[in-house]
Amino acid sequence: MSFSEIVLPNMGFGMEEGRVLSWLKQPGDAVRKGEPVAEIESDKANVELEALADGVLDAILVAADQVVTVGTVLARIRTGEAVAEPAAPALASAQPVSAPDESERAQRISPVAARLAKEHGIDLTSLQSSSADGRITREDVEAVISFQASNGKSTPAGKVLTAPAVRKLARDHHIDLTQVTGTGKEGRIRREDVQALLGAPPFVIAQPIPTVRATQTAAVVPPVTPSPEPVSISQDGRTEIPISMMRQTIARRLSQSAQDSPHFFTTAELDFTDAAALLPKGIGLNTLICHLVIQTLLAQPDLNATYENGHLYHYDHVHLALAVALPNGLMTPVLRRADDYSLSGLGDRIRDLIERTRASKLKPDELSGGTFTVSNLGVVKQVDRFTAIINPPQVGILAVGTAKPRPMVINGGLHIRTTAHLTLSADHRIVDGMVAARFLEAFDNQLQAFKG
Numbered sequence: 001m002s003f004s005e006i007v008l009p010n011m012g013f014g015m016e017e018g019r020v021l022s023w024l025k026q027p028g029d030a031v032r033k034g035e036p037v038a039e040i041e042s043d044k045a046n047v048e049l050e051a052l053a054d055g056v057l058d059a060i061l062v063a064a065d066q067v068v069t070v071g072t073v074l075a076r077i078r079t080g081e082a083v084a085e086p087a088a089p090a091l092a093s094a095q096p097v098s099a100p101d102e103s104e105r106a107q108r109i110s111p112v113a114a115r116l117a118k119e120h121g122i123d124l125t126s127l128q129s130s131s132a133d134g135r136i137t138r139e140d141v142e143a144v145i146s147f148q149a150s151n152g153k154s155t156p157a158g159k160v161l162t163a164p165a166v167r168k169l170a171r172d173h174h175i176d177l178t179q180v181t182g183t184g185k186e187g188r189i190r191r192e193d194v195q196a197l198l199g200a201p202p203f204v205i206a207q208p209i210p211t212v213r214a215t216q217t218a219a220v221v222p223p224v225t226p227s228p229e230p231v232s233i234s235q236d237g238r239t240e241i242p243i244s245m246m247r248q249t250i251a252r253r254l255s256q257s258a259q260d261s262p263h264f265f266t267t268a269e270l271d272f273t274d275a276a277a278l279l280p281k282g283i284g285l286n287t288l289i290c291h292l293v294i295q296t297l298l299a300q301p302d303l304n305a306t307y308e309n310g311h312l313y314h315y316d317h318v319h320l321a322l323a324v325a326l327p328n329g330l331m332t333p334v335l336r337r338a339d340d341y342s343l344s345g346l347g348d349r350i351r352d353l354i355e356r357t358r359a360s361k362l363k364p365d366e367l368s369g370g371t372f373t374v375s376n377l378g379v380v381k382q383v384d385r386f387t388a389i390i391n392p393p394q395v396g397i398l399a400v401g402t403a404k405p406r407p408m409v410i411n412g413g414l415h416i417r418t419t420a421h422l423t424l425s426a427d428h429r430i431v432d433g434m435v436a437a438r439f440l441e442a443f444d445n446q447l448q449a450f451k452g
Contacts, residue, residue: 004053004077006037009364010070018042019067019167020074025057031077038074041167046360047367055079067171109136116141162189170194195242247329257392262428265387268440270447272403273418278452280344285403285420286376287347292450293374293398294318294339294346296443302435303426304371306393312430321370321391322350324357332391333357334370376400378420385421395427396439 008018021039025031036048037057058078062068109124113136117124122141162170162177166189170177175197182189243251272285279288297304297318305314320338324331333353341349356362374397375388381402388399403420410417422443426436 002079003058004051004055004079005073006049006051006075006077008040008068008070008072008074009049010368017067017069019171020062020064021046022064023060023075024048027057027059029057031055031057040364042367047362047364049074049364051077053077053079113141166191166194173198191242250329253392254389257390261390261392261395263387263390264426264428264431264433264436265423266426266433266436266440267385267421267423268444269406269419269421270440270444271408271417271419272447275447275450276403276418278450280452283343283347285378286400287343287350288450289376289398289400290320290322290338290350290374291343291346292443292446293372294320295446296439297372298339299442300435300439302431303396303424303439305395305430306371307395307427307430308393315371319369319371321373321394322353323373323375323388324354326358331357331362331367332370332373333362333366334368336365336369370394373397374400378402385423387423388425390425390427395430396436397425399423399425 019041021041023038025035025037031037031051031054033051033054035051037051038049040047040049055077058076060075062072062074068074114124116122120141124136162182167177169175169191170180173194175194177189177194180189180193180197181187183193184190272288275288276285279285301314304318305312307313317337318339320335321332322335324333333356335346335349335353338346338349353362353366356366370391372394373388373391377383377386378400379402381404383401385401386399388397390397399422401421401423403418405416406419408415408417408419422440424436424439
C-alpha cells in the first residue's frame with residue numbers, strides 16, 4: 001500500500017502560512033487526480049487544492065479553519081485503490097430514458113457546487129446547468145445565490161462572506177466573524193465592518209472614480225476604486241490609511257527586487273498598425289503582445305529564465321506571468337506552457353486567467369513559477385510609457401504603454417501610425433544591455449512579420 005501526501009503549497013509572494021477553509025472530500029471518499037479536495041486561503045486569494053493522484057482519501061490531518069505553515073501535510077491519499085469509472089453512455093434507442101438516479105446526478109455536480117448549495121439551502125434537483133456537458137458548477141450555484149440576494153433572501157446563519165485579507169484581520173484581533181454584521185452586498189463582511197469593532201472612525205473618504213476609455217481589448221487594468229477607509233485621523237488633518245496584507249506583501253517583494261536586482265531599462269517605440277489590422281475578430285492587442293513575447297522568448301532564451309540563490313535556470317517552455325491589477329493590490333498569475341497555444345487559444349486562456357484572478361479562483365500552480373512577466377497599462381490612454389520592477393526570481397519584465405496614433409517618419413515622409421512604447425526591465429546581473437536590446441529587436445521583427 002502506498003500513499004500520496006496533500007501538502008500546503010507555496011502559492012507565491014513569500015507565502016509562509018495558509019488556512020484550510022473547508023474539505024470537499026472526507027476520509028473514505030474516492031478521489032481522482034486533478035479533482036478539488038479542499039479550499040485553501042492565503043493572504044492573496046482562495047484556491048482549490050487538487051489531488052495529485054487517484055485513490056481514496058485515507059486521512060485528514062489538518063482540520064478546517066486551522067492555520068498552518070507552507071509544506072505542512074494536510075491529508076493522505078491511499079493510492080493503488082480501485083476508483084470506480086463513470087458509467088459509459090448508453091447507446092440511443094427508441095425506449096424512453098429513465099431519470100438519473102442519485103449516484104448518477106452526483107457525478108454531474110462539482111464538490112464545490114454541492115458544498116455551496118448545502119450552505120445556502122439550495123435544492124440542486126431543480127438547478128439548471130450552464131455548461132455543455134450538463135455538469136453543475138460553482139458558477140451555477142453562485143448565480144442562484146446572487147438572484148436570491150437581489151430578491152431579499154439572506155445568507156444562512158453561520159455562513160461568512162468576506163475576503164481573505166478581512167478574515168486574517170479578524171483572526172489577528174481574535175474577532176469571531178460569525179458575530180459581525182456585514183454591510184456589503186449579500187451581507188458580505190467588509191474590512192471597515194471589522195475595523196469598526198477596533199475603534200476605527202465610521203466613515204470613508206470618498207474619491208471620484210475617473211472614467212477611462214479603453215484603447216485595447218483584454219487589457220489587464222480594472223477601474224480605479226476608492227481608497228480604503230481611514231483607521232485614524234489626527235488634529236492636524238493627517239489621516240492613516242490601513243495597508244492590506246496584499247499591499248504589504250507586494251511592498252516587501254518589490255523592495256527586495258529593487259535592492260537585489262540592478263535594473264537595466266531599454267525602451268523602443270514599435271509600429272502596430274499593420275499587425276492590428278490583421279488580428280482575427282475577438283483578439284486584442286494585449287493577446288498579440290503576449291503571443292509575440294512568447295515567440296521572442298523562444299528565440300531569446302536568455303530572458304526566459306530565473307535567478308535563484310546564485311543559480312541561473314533557463315526553461316524549455318514559457319511560463320508567462322501577467323500583471324493583473326485588483327482593487328486592493330496586484331497579482332501576477334502564471335499561464336504555464338504558454339508556448340503550447342495558438343493565437344486564438346492564447347486569447348481564450350488569458351481571458352480565463354484574468355477573470356479567475358479577479359474572482360479569487362486560481363489554482364495553486366497558477367500563483368507562482370513564472371519565467372517572464374508582461375505588465376500592460378495600455379488601457380489608460382494617458383500612459384505613453386513606464387518602467388516596471390522585475391518580479392523575482394525572474395530576470396525580465398516587459399512594460400507596455402498605450403497604443404495610439406503618433407507621428408512617425410517612414411522613408412523620409414511623415415505618417416500617422418499606431419505605435420506603442422515597450423520598456424524591458426532586465427536584471428543586469430544576468431542580462432547585458434545588448435541582450436536586452438536584441439530582445440526588443442527580435443520582438444519588432446516578429447511584429448512586422450505577423451500575418452494574422
